[in-house]
Amino acid sequence: MGFEVLDRQSVVPLYFQIQQHLLEQIRSGSLKAGDPVPSEQEISARLRVSRMTARQALKSLCNLGLVYSQRGKGTFVSGRKLEKDFRQLLSFSEEMHQRGSQPRSKVLTFEPVLAPAEVAAALHLEPNEQIVRLRRVRLADSISVCIETTHVPEKLFPDLLKSFEPTQSLYEEMAQRYGIRVAYADEVAEASAATPAEAKLLRIRHKAPVFRFTRTAFSVDGRAIEFVKSVYRGDRCKVVSRLTRQVKIGGR
Amino acid sequence: MGFEVLDRQSVVPLYFQIQQHLLEQIRSGSLKAGDPVPSEQEISARLRVSRMTARQALKSLCNLGLVYSQRGKGTFVSGRKLEKDFRQLLSFSEEMHQRGSQPRSKVLTFEPVLAPAEVAAALHLEPNEQIVRLRRVRLADSISVCIETTHVPEKLFPDLLKSFEPTQSLYEEMAQRYGIRVAYADEVAEASAATPAEAKLLRIRHKAPVFRFTRTAFSVDGRAIEFVKSVYRGDRCKVVSRLTRQVKIGGR
DNA sequence: AAGTGGTCTAGACCACTCG
DNA sequence: GAGTGGTCTAGACCACTTG
Numbered sequence: 001m002g003f004e005v006l007d008r009q010s011v012v013p014l015y016f017q018i019q020q021h022l023l024e025q026i027r028s029g030s031l032k033a034g035d036p037v038p039s040e041q042e043i044s045a046r047l048r049v050s051r052m053t054a055r056q057a058l059k060s061l062c063n064l065g066l067v068y069s070q071r072g073k074g075t076f077v078s079g080r081k082l083e084k085d086f087r088q089l090l091s092f093s094e095e096m097h098q099r100g101s102q103p104r105s106k107v108l109t110f111e112p113v114l115a116p117a118e119v120a121a122a123l124h125l126e127p128n129e130q131i132v133r134l135r136r137v138r139l140a141d142s143i144s145v146c147i148e149t150t151h152v153p154e155k156l157f158p159d160l161l162k163s164f165e166p167t168q169s170l171y172e173e174m175a176q177r178y179g180i181r182v183a184y185a186d187e188v189a190e191a192s193a194a195t196p197a198e199a200k201l202l203r204i205r206h207k208a209p210v211f212r213f214t215r216t217a218f219s220v221d222g223r224a225i226e227f228v229k230s231v232y233r234g235d236r237c238k239v240v241s242r243l244t245r246q247v248k249i250g251g252r
Numbered sequence: 253m254g255f256e257v258l259d260r261q262s263v264v265p266l267y268f269q270i271q272q273h274l275l276e277q278i279r280s281g282s283l284k285a286g287d288p289v290p291s292e293q294e295i296s297a298r299l300r301v302s303r304m305t306a307r308q309a310l311k312s313l314c315n316l317g318l319v320y321s322q323r324g325k326g327t328f329v330s331g332r333k334l335e336k337d338f339r340q341l342l343s344f345s346e347e348m349h350q351r352g353s354q355p356r357s358k359v360l361t362f363e364p365v366l367a368p369a370e371v372a373a374a375l376h377l378e379p380n381e382q383i384v385r386l387r388r389v390r391l392a393d394s395i396s397v398c399i400e401t402t403h404v405p406e407k408l409f410p411d412l413l414k415s416f417e418p419t420q421s422l423y424e425e426m427a428q429r430y431g432i433r434v435a436y437a438d439e440v441a442e443a444s445a446a447t448p449a450e451a452k453l454l455r456i457r458h459k460a461p462v463f464r465f466t467r468t469a470f471s472v473d474g475r476a477i478e479f480v481k482s483v484y485r486g487d488r489c490k491v492v493s494r495l496t497r498q499v500k501i502g503g504r
Numbered sequence: 505a506a507g508t509g510g511t512c513t514a515g516a517c518c519a520c521t522c523g
Numbered sequence: 524g525a526g527t528g529g530t531c532t533a534g535a536c537c538a539c540t541t542g
Contacts, residue, residue: 013511033474039527050513052304055528063315065436068472071528072520079474090497184317184496191443191461191486209443209461215495220320222285222331234443241493243467244436265530291508302532307509323509324539 006047014049018057026066026077037067037075065244092138092148093169101140105167108135108147112154112161119151122216122227130154134166137201144202145237148230156180156225170226180225185217189239198231209234258299266301270309278318278329289319289327317496344390344400345421353392357419360387360399364406364413371403374468374479382406386418389453396454397489400482408432408477422478432477437469441491450483461486 005021006014022038025031038046043054058075061067069075096103114128125131134150150170152160157178164173174180193207202210210231217226257273258266274290277283290298295306310327313319321327348355366380377383386402402422404412409430416425426432445459454462462483469478 015511041527050515052514053512056511058528069528070521072522072526074521074527076473078472079470182497184494187493187495189441189491189493191463191484191489193445193461207459209445211443218331220330221328232443237443239441239491241439241441242436243439245434267530293508302534304533305531308530310509321509322540324507324541326508326540 006049015053015056015060018043018047018049018054019060022057022061023066031077033077033079035077037061037077039074091169091171092146094171096140099140102142104139104142106137106139107166108137110134110161110166115151115153119227122214123151123153123224125153132157132160134170136166140236143236144233146230146232147198147201148228151227152225156223174225180219182217182225183220185215185226187213187215189213191234194231202231202233204233204235211237211239258301266299267305267308267312270295270299270301270306271312274309274313275318283329285329285331287329289313289329291326343421343423344398346423348392351392354394356391356394358389358391359418360389362386362413362418367403367405371479374466375403375405375476377405384409384412386422388418392488395488396485398482398484399450399453400480403479404477408475426477432471434469434477435472437467437478439465439467441465443486446483454483454485456485456487463489463491 006017008014010017022031031037037058040051040054040058043049043057044051047054058067058069062069062075066078067075068078090098093103111133112130113133115123115125115131117127119125119131120127120129123131131151131153136148136150137144138146138148152170154160157174157180160173163177164170171182174182190212192210192212194202194204194210196206198210199206199208204210211234213228213230213232215226215228215230216224217228219225258269260266262269274283283289289310292303292306292310295301295309296303299306310319310321314321314327318330319327320330342350345355363385364382365385367375367377367383369379371377371383372379372381375383383403383405388400388402389396390398390400404422406412409426409432412425415429416422423434426434442464444462444464446454446456446462448458450462451458451460456462463486465480465482465484467478467480467482468476469480471477
């Protein structure tokens with residue numbers, strides 16, 4: 001733990017600078033799984049910050065799951081790997097970039113429609129409200145990977161049809177042009193078999209194994225902003241999750 | 253926000269008492285999605301605690317995803333439901349109980365074996381180290397739902413073969429008798445088709461859609477303690493996840 | 505201007521773990 | 524007994540939002 005780490009003039013909070021510094025040590029391997037992290041008092045003394053600030057840095061690492069604390073013993077690097085970001089909410093484009101693949105899209109349709117019942121229910125709209133529907137075949141390195149049908153409410157994204165270039169990233173457009181940021185999504189995955197039409201688009205056998213996903217995305221304030229149905233080739237797609245065992249909240 | 257909420261003699265931390273009180277208001281519906289939660293200063297003044305303590309209570313609710321804060325505006329109840337705990341790490345027994353179904357198990361084999369390469373790699377063991385393998389057909393309300401093969405290292409759970417009743421919950425046994433608690437698990441799901449043997453055990457058609465899961469469970473200190481392979485009927489199983497969009501950690 | 509959350513300080517007492 | 528994390532206090536300054 002160096003002494004020259006902190007820039008007190010910076011707008012970056014002190015606790016965050018400390019957090020980043022420790023993060024770097026974990027990433028680089030200077031701190032390995034099981035190693036003790038500098039204690040709150042040590043950070044406090046060495047970097048001349050209050051103990052609460054040191055604590056906040058450690059707490060944030062703890063929340064990220066990178067370290068864990070034991071009362072009376074200390075704080076230690078946990079066994080989890082940094083490399084894998086499990087089950088983040090990523091758009092298709094982002095996911096492909098992260099894997100180092102080149103994403104491409106073939107647009108099937110991009111049009112205004114009246115919300116079918118299932119979509120209206122998921123997005124909390126009145127039946128037959130106006131939505132924009134975008135159907136795309138998604139490719140990774142020129143191989144068809146999935147068929148994706150996205151639905152967004154027209155009223156949240158007016159003029160999307162005119163302004164959006166449907167081969168681009170929708171999440172970026174939402175953030176840049178409309179200031180609406182996706183915070184989380186609920187997703188349901190099913191194991192199924194390809195229909196003839198799907199098989200043709202994905203260039204796989206009829207009845208080959210596929211994943212069917214339905215995903216509803218929400219903004220921080222809990223508004224439903226996107227509903228997606230997608231079909232992924234079973235042989236080119238695995239769903240990786242990290243499950244955590246939590247304390248019960250609010251239960252009796 | 254009442255005044256009689258806090259018990260200052262209690263061993264329960266003040267921030268936790270405050271958190272529980274707010275939680276109750278959200279659960280009961282007194283505070284609805286979008287409603288502002290009492291501000292830090294209000295809690296601080298009304299309950300005569302320091303602002304940092306009030307803040308800690310709100311922070312913990314924030315980490316649970318039940319409220320969100322906006323600088324300069326306030327803290328608000330988020331749109332998420334309390335009812336659904338998405339994608340917790342649950343054992344089969346726990347999952348069925350939560351759904352209100354009756355779990356049952358048919359034990360196929362329960363025996364010591366030498367770890368095959370795949371299992372040894374997942375559990376970080378030497379090849380051919382001693383493990384205990386348990387193969388079960390799992391039933392919900394008397395319908396076969398999945399075939400599950402569990403592997404645990406013998407050295408972590410000595411005498412498991414003698415003491416454990418294999419129709420019971422393994423996670424409970426681990427916690428009760430060995431003091432080893434599962435903290436999280438990494439899981440990979442694939443969409444596939446049933447083999448003839450699997451089809452027979454699950455009473456489904458040959459080549460019917462199934463999920464294949466492999467799961468490695470870890471304790472808090474990052475030790476791998478369990479490796480499970482399972483096959484679920486595709487028509488009786490959906491994988492529900494909540495995905496969150498996080499800040500990048502440790503990236504460039 | 506008033507109210508909000510975000511950060512920070514310099515102390516304090518406690519329960520716990522370990523040698 | 525020395526060191527650890529868990530909790531708590533009573534202040535402070537800041538940036539941000541809203542009327």
